[in-house]
Amino acid sequence: MFQLPRGNPVKENLNPGKINLPEAFAKLHVGNFTGYLRFDATVGTGIVIFANGKLISSLFEEEGRQVVAYDALARIFNQALKGRATLNIFKLSADLAVSIHALLHGEMLYRAQDLNIIDIRGLLGKVKAERMTGCLRIYTADRTALIFYRDGDPLGFFHDGSTDIEMSADTSMSVARLPGAKVDVLSTSKAALDELTDLMESANLTELWIKTRDALAAQRRRAQEEQLQNSTQQNAQRKERLLTMLKETAGQRLGKVGASLVEKEFSKAVNGKLVFNEDDFENFFSQLSIGAKLVAGPSTVKEMVNDMRRGIKPFLHS
Amino acid sequence: MDWYIMQIMLWLIASLVSFYFSLGNARVWTSISIGFFLVLFAEVLPSALPFLPGTDIPHVEAMGYIVGTIAILVMSHGFQEYYVFSRTLEFEGSKTFVYLGVLGVIAGSVAFLLINPAPTPTTLRIIRIVGLTNWVFLSLINIDLIRKIYLNIKDTPIGKGFVAFIVVFASIFLWKGSELYLEVYDLVNLADSYPFRYQLSVIVSNLGNLAASISVGATFLYLARAMR
Numbered sequence: 001m002f003q004l005p006r007g008n009p010v011k012e013n014l015n016p017g018k019i020n021l022p023e024a025f026a027k028l029h030v031g032n033f034t035g036y037l038r039f040d041a042t043v044g045t046g047i048v049i050f051a052n053g054k055l056i057s058s059l060f061e062e063e064g065r066q067v068v069a070y071d072a073l074a075r076i077f078n079q080a081l082k083g084r085a086t087l088n089i090f091k092l093s094a095d096l097a098v099s100i101h102a103l104l105h106g107e108m109l110y111r112a113q114d115l116n117i118i119d120i121r122g123l124l125g126k127v128k129a130e131r132m133t134g135c136l137r138i139y140t141a142d143r144t145a146l147i148f149y150r151d152g153d154p155l156g157f158f159h160d161g162s163t164d165i166e167m168s169a170d171t172s173m174s175v176a177r178l179p180g181a182k183v184d185v186l187s188t189s190k191a192a193l194d195e196l197t198d199l200m201e202s203a204n205l206t207e208l209w210i211k212t213r214d215a216l217a218a219q220r221r222r223a224q225e226e227q228l229q230n231s232t233q234q235n236a237q238r239k240e241r242l243l244t245m246l247k248e249t250a251g252q253r254l255g256k257v258g259a260s261l262v263e264k265e266f267s268k269a270v271n272g273k274l275v276f277n278e279d280d281f282e283n284f285f286s287q288l289s290i291g292a293k294l295v296a297g298p299s300t301v302k303e304m305v306n307d308m309r310r311g312i313k314p315f316l317h318s
Numbered sequence: 319m320d321w322y323i324m325q326i327m328l329w330l331i332a333s334l335v336s337f338y339f340s341l342g343n344a345r346v347w348t349s350i351s352i353g354f355f356l357v358l359f360a361e362v363l364p365s366a367l368p369f370l371p372g373t374d375i376p377h378v379e380a381m382g383y384i385v386g387t388i389a390i391l392v393m394s395h396g397f398q399e400y401y402v403f404s405r406t407l408e409f410e411g412s413k414t415f416v417y418l419g420v421l422g423v424i425a426g427s428v429a430f431l432l433i434n435p436a437p438t439p440t441t442l443r444i445i446r447i448v449g450l451t452n453w454v455f456l457s458l459i460n461i462d463l464i465r466k467i468y469l470n471i472k473d474t475p476i477g478k479g480f481v482a483f484i485v486v487f488a489s490i491f492l493w494k495g496s497e498l499y500l501e502v503y504d505l506v507n508l509a510d511s512y513p514f515r516y517q518l519s520v521i522v523s524n525l526g527n528l529a530a531s532i533s534v535g536a537t538f539l540y541l542a543r544a545m546r
Contacts, residue, residue: 294409
């Protein structure tokens with residue numbers, strides 16, 4: 001999961017399934033929004049970064065795998081439309097937005113190093129010696145701080161509630177002092193900084209949204225049809241088992257005539273139904289008794305019907 | 319005990335059992351049991367008790383033969399219905415309709431006799447032969463029909479009752495068949511010329527009659543027990 005500081009929250013805990021995301025993106029575009037949108041879904045996390053109204057970056061991480069650009073947007077749309085995501089929107093400065101974009105597309109050098117164990121001085125010395133451009137991400141379960149470096153020199157700090165790169169190290173260091181704090185070392189992709197394109201200009205997001213929505217609708221229909229088919233099959237099997245039970249009960253008392261009588265009256269009683277209740281069987285028992293009395297006495301018929309009444313209970317729809 | 323008295327006692331039991339059976343069971347049994355019940359009045363009483371008042375009146379004698387014919391027709395109709403049920407599991411009608419229908423046919427027969435000249439001995443003999451012919455051939459047909467019914471319902475509680483009905487109709491066939499033989503060849507008047515045939519026919523008729531009355535009573539008692 002991405003560990004990014006929360007920035008300055010604009011909207012929190014929205015249900016993106018209830019928002020037309022291409023339209024929302026268009027409004028952010030018109031409003032020259034700078035910041036990022038974070039989609040937390042059950043299967044993964046999506047980040048969409050805007051800088052001065054341009055959609056410069058999108059990324060979706062799922063089970064340790066990342067997809068970017070349109071593929072990421074498609075996954076974000078998919079999860080949003082499934083209604084299984086929450087959306088948080090944070091405002092940032094343009095520099096910070098671009099830095100985070102570069103960071104997201106950069107390379108992870110060290111992951112989840114425990115700050116109590118790691119030689120932090122040695123690590124910072126290495127960053128300086130190798131003139132690294134990138135970021136140290138210091139985080140706990142609920143707080144995150146970023147320390148940006150350019151050519152080995154610290155640029156500034158970014159932590160929860162910041163909208164810009166700050167020069168004060170206090171907050172970031174306070175995260176580092178928290179129990180269980182960890183650090184990631186990431187190098188920034190220079191190419192990502194050089195090639196900032198607006199994904200909204202190069203792609204029709206509305207079309208992508210509609211396509212995703214239609215695909216999901218088709219998928220839901222298929223699932224419903226399969227469910228219906230399974231349920232129909234199960235009910236048909238249940239009906240067959242019920243008929244077998246009734247035929248066997250009648251067969252024990254009245255022989256094959258009894259089984260045939262059951263078959264005849266059963267088809268009339270359920271009349272093509274797959275789900276039935278006790279009332280459906282009242283006429284069945286009445287007609288079956290009349291027929292059965294041609295080959296057996298009332299007490300035998302009564303015992304048979306009582307056995308059947310007990311036997312059908314597990315098959316009835318309550 | 320007098321042979322005829324014993325016959326009448328056995329048929330009385332058989333008829334009462336079959337009539338009682340017709341009241342307490344499904345409609346399709348009504349025709350069968352009413353048919354056997356009518357045998358008592360049509361066939362047995364007039365021949366078993368010839369001294370009953372009125373039995374020498376030609377209309378009464380003719381009516382006895384006609385009711386006998388109605389009896390075998392009604393029970394054959396009942397077995398046909400039962401056979402249809404055993405094949406298709408379909409049945410219809412009501413007990414009241416059967417009772418009223420039988421009464422209607424009897425009333426119609428009475429009316430027919432009353433609007434016609436009094437039956438002569440020849441007419442009575444013809445009516446008797448027609449009746450016996452019906453009994454003989456319908457007994458054979460019923461044996462086959464009951465065999466088929468048995469094959470369809472042999473694993474029911476009353477399956478064996480139909481085997482007993484085969485015995486009943488085989489006895490009736492012997493009883494009525496030998497009487498038909500006596501009538502057709504007029505062996506009663508030719509007994510001196512053909513004593514063996516005459517005696518054999520009379521013995522077979524009496525034994526058939528006895529076996530029929532016992533088997534009918536036993537069959538309905540068995541059925542009544544099986545259908546409790």
